[in-house]
Amino acid sequence: MTLEMVAARAGVARQTVSNAINSPELLRPQTLERVQRAIDELGYRPHRAAQALRTRASKLIGYGIRSSQAGVPTPVLDQFLHSLSEAADQAGYRVVLFAVTPGDDELTGYQQLLDEHGADGFVLSGTDRGDRRQGWLHERGVPFVAFGRTWSGRDVGDWVDVDGAAGTSAAVRHLAALGHRKIGFLGWPKGSGVGDDRARGWQSTMRELGLPTRGRRVESPDDPASAAEAAERLLAGGVTAVVAASDTLALGWYQALRHGGRTPGADAAVIGFDDSPIAPLLFPSLSSLAQPLDAVGRECMRLLLNRLSDTRRPTEHVLLAPELVLRESV
Amino acid sequence: MTLEMVAARAGVARQTVSNAINSPELLRPQTLERVQRAIDELGYRPHRAAQALRTRASKLIGYGIRSSQAGVPTPVLDQFLHSLSEAADQAGYRVVLFAVTPGDDELTGYQQLLDEHGADGFVLSGTDRGDRRQGWLHERGVPFVAFGRTWSGRDVGDWVDVDGAAGTSAAVRHLAALGHRKIGFLGWPKGSGVGDDRARGWQSTMRELGLPTRGRRVESPDDPASAAEAAERLLAGGVTAVVAASDTLALGWYQALRHGGRTPGADAAVIGFDDSPIAPLLFPSLSSLAQPLDAVGRECMRLLLNRLSDTRRPTEHVLLAPELVLRESV
DNA sequence: TAATGTTTTTGGAACGCTCCAATGGCAGAA
DNA sequence: TTCTGCCATTGGAGCGTTCCAAAAACATTA
Incomplete structure (x- = not known):
């Protein structure tokens, strides 16, 4: 199926069919319609490689x-x-x-x-x-x-x-609106762009709301066991809600709570980040910040x-x- | 960068360069080496679209x-x-x-x-x-x-x-080797090819080992809450180990155990399927059958x-x- | 009707590659 | 030296498209 075949069927020249596709405004409406019909009837589609070769663009x-x-x-x-x-x-x-x-x-x-x-x-x-x-x-x-x-x-x-900062900021606002005042941040070690960005949103919004941040921020690598340790420190400080830099870290918070005999959700709130597949599966299911992929x-x-x-x-x-x-x- | 340019540099014809690439055995070793050097020096690579057009294969x-x-x-x-x-x-x-x-x-x-x-x-x-x-x-x-x-x-x-059946079969064998005799299967509703295949491996291997399967197989859609309900029925039957058709279902087993005040792993074993990202994150971490992707x-x-x-x-x-x-x- | 300008359509060339058939080089035999 | 045959190398053609400039068709005016 080539331009030439479509052209033969429509009774026009090769180039006219090409124009019908690429610059239809050049054709007389009547011709355009005739060519269009031939294209449809034959189910013609341009050969990508030939186009690429001629136009020097692979698409x-x-x-x-x-x-x-x-x-x-x-x-x-x-x-x-x-x-x-x-x-x-x-x-x-x-x-x-x-x-x-x-x-x-x-x-x-x-x-x-x-x-x-x-x-x-x-x-x-x-x-x-x-x-x-x-x-x-x-x-x-x-x-x-x-x-x-x-x-x-x-x-x-x-x-x-x-916008990681916007996400954690929204999380803080939501938790504050629910009445939480001691809101912690469970983040990654400083130095990663993404992690620092997410921490920043928490930090600035806490300040904006007049809530204290000292001692409310802990760091952990991205695995639940380490996160649980870090979370213990937040719990010791009396934190009632946490924003986490990832769902994995949030999971550490779940474990720390359970370890202390408490129930996630009921006793202390948490919001994760990324809305990974685990979030809806956890018990209780985990609130999270979904990336608009x-x-x-x-x-x-x-x-x-x-x-x-x-x-x-x-x-x-x-x-x-x-x-x-x-x-x-x- | 074209064949012609490489050919000019090597002092041969266009087609000879093409042959050097596609049928090197046609060239005299000495010529081949000369052409090869020109190709390397110029960093030549064939134009995909031109190849596709001529050979009628897009690769x-x-x-x-x-x-x-x-x-x-x-x-x-x-x-x-x-x-x-x-x-x-x-x-x-x-x-x-x-x-x-x-x-x-x-x-x-x-x-x-x-x-x-x-x-x-x-x-x-x-x-x-x-x-x-x-x-x-x-x-x-x-x-x-x-x-x-x-x-x-x-x-x-x-x-x-x-091979889902081979996977669940291996899981059953492993659990049996650990001493488990009441091994249940937590699966999806019958009718899905994948699910039935995984059930079959459990079924046949149980029979092979002379272990009873009656009342040891329950079904649930693929979410933890439903799975937990189904798992309760297995627990009621005294099952001590479970093979699940997915990690999500295995998670339901965790929840059912916790609900009964028992600890996954320590009190009752479970093996999931797919080795999804959640498996290593759970507490205790979940054994699973990894697809060799x-x-x-x-x-x-x-x-x-x-x-x-x-x-x-x-x-x-x-x-x-x-x-x-x-x-x-x- | 012829001349002019404008719009529409057309055919040749080229993109870079590989197929193919033909040419040139070279060794050994006559 | 000339011929035969084989191997290495070559040039022309064509894959299907779009660019370009030229031709044809049509409309407008003299």
């Missing part, structure tokens, strides 16, 4: 998928990928995956796809401090958008991120399309507020 | 990603996608995502990609009873592999699946590549045993 967006075993498990990936693909589809693009081995040659995957003209732009996620990808792509003038802020200084490109995917695609249409435009940044999902734990 | 594998909200949460997606991309990369292929809206026009996404010559084959997952995709692709002679058996009768293509991805790719190289070969099926991950719950 593909690269997404480097890292081996998850090393460190962070990239929890939310699939919903994000779904909304990304959907938004891409709508714009006539598709998402192409390629394996990335984190480490020294993390960039070779990107290099290769670029050399092969296998992608017009990239979506990054899991951008960490000291991530070299943004700088590298920026230098080369390759369009990209990151899910996750550029924590380290320089503005090197577009990004979309979830559908919106993140859509926004990533929007920024990237803008960038693709004009490499020189000023960079754009989007912060999306997470949604407070209330369950039995408050 | 892309389609993966339809469904909106996850509707029903099954497809928990494991990301690790599977990773191993799939990695295996694809190794064979010079890439995975391209496209959005699929489950329902009537579920097939249009596949149709479209096919018409555009945007993929050479497909990987399916989440294949359910009454899934029309396999039959549809089979009729058209499109290469594909499914992650998940074709539960409904006819053999319409290659698949790779996790890396292997599944690799095998899917292997079968698909075989199929791509020869459409007419007999269908092939691969069953992979899940791995028993032991934690505190036993």
Whole structure:
């Protein structure tokens, strides 16, 4: 099924069919309709490779998928990928995956796809401090958008991120409205961009509400056992409600409460972060701050399309507020 | 960067460079080396679109990603996608995502990609009873592999699946070796292929070991509250250990035990299924049957590549045993 | 009717690659 | 030296599309 075949059926020239698809305003309405009918009847669709070759644009967006075993498990990936693909589809693009081995040659995957003209732009996620990808792509003038802020200084490109501070702030306000005054924060060790951001929202909102923060903030790595230890310290301080930097940490709070013979939810409230699959399953079910991943995917695609249409435009940044999902734990 | 440029640098003809890449055995060793050096120095990589156009093969594998909200949460997606991309990369292929809206026009996404010559084959997952995709692709002679058996009768293509029966069988054996005799099964309502398969492994192995199964099997939908109710019935029957069809169901068992003032692990053992992210986080941590997703991805790719190289070969099926991950719950 | 301008349609060329058939080089035999 | 046969290398053609400039159709005015 080619242009030529459609053209033959409509009784026009090859190029006229091409125009019917790409610049319909050039055709006489009557001709357009005739060509359109031929296209529909034959179920014609342009050959992607031929288009790519001629227009020098693959209409593909690269997404480097890292081996998850090393460190962070990239929890939310699939919903994000779904909304990304959907938004891409709508714009006539598709998402192409390629394996990335984190480490020294993390960039070779990107290099290769670029050399092969296998992608017009990239979506990054899991951008960490000291991530070299943004700088590298920026230098080369390759369009990209990151899910996750550029924590380290320089503005090197577009990004979309979830506003952790806004989330914990909303959590604090909600707990305060319920009458809690001694509201603690169960966070990660300082130094991670994401974690510090989430702590900041708690800190500033507590201050705003005139509530004390001294001794109400504890730190723990992201596992329930350590979190439980840290939580004990908050309990010792008489804290009645807690905002946690992750659902895993919130789980530590559950364990600390139970250890003291108390019941989560009834005796002391907690709000987690990420609304991971465990949240609704726990007993009592855990309130949490859900990342608006559908919106993140859509926004990533929007920024990237803008960038693709004009490499020189000023960079754009989007912060999306997470949604407070209330369950039995408050 | 084109063949012509590499050829100029190496002092040979365009086609010779092409041969150096695709059929190196045709070249005189000395020429090959010279061309190879030119390729390396210039960092040349063939233009994918040009190759695709000429060879009529996109070297892309389609993966339809469904909106996850509707029903099954497809928990494991990301690790599977990773191993799939990695295996694809190794064979010079890439995975391209496209959005699929489950329902009537579920097939249009596949149709479209096919018409555009945007993929050479497909990987399916989440294949359910009454899934029309396999039959549809089979009729058209499109290469594909499914992650998940074709539960409904006819053999319409290659698949790779996790052997649920083998998993629950191993779980029963392990519990029996620990001295348990009253081993229950906490499963889903009959009628789902996956669930029945997992039940079967428990059933047959119990019989093999001469252990009674009557009244030891209960059913519940996949949420902890319902599962807890079902678990109560097992407890009432004096069951001391349980194999669950999912980690969510196992969680129900935890709750039922706690409700009766008993401690999971210490007082009664349980083994879940899927080794979902919650398993290590629970207290006590949950033993579970981990799906070998890396292997599944690799095998899917292997079968698909075989199929791509020869459409007419007999269908092939691969069953992979899940791995028993032991934690505190036993 | 012819000349002019404008809109619509057309055919050739090119994107970068691989297929194919043909050419050139070289060794051994006549 | 010339011929035969084999192996290494080459140039032309074409995959299906869009760019571009030229041609044709049509409308408008002289």
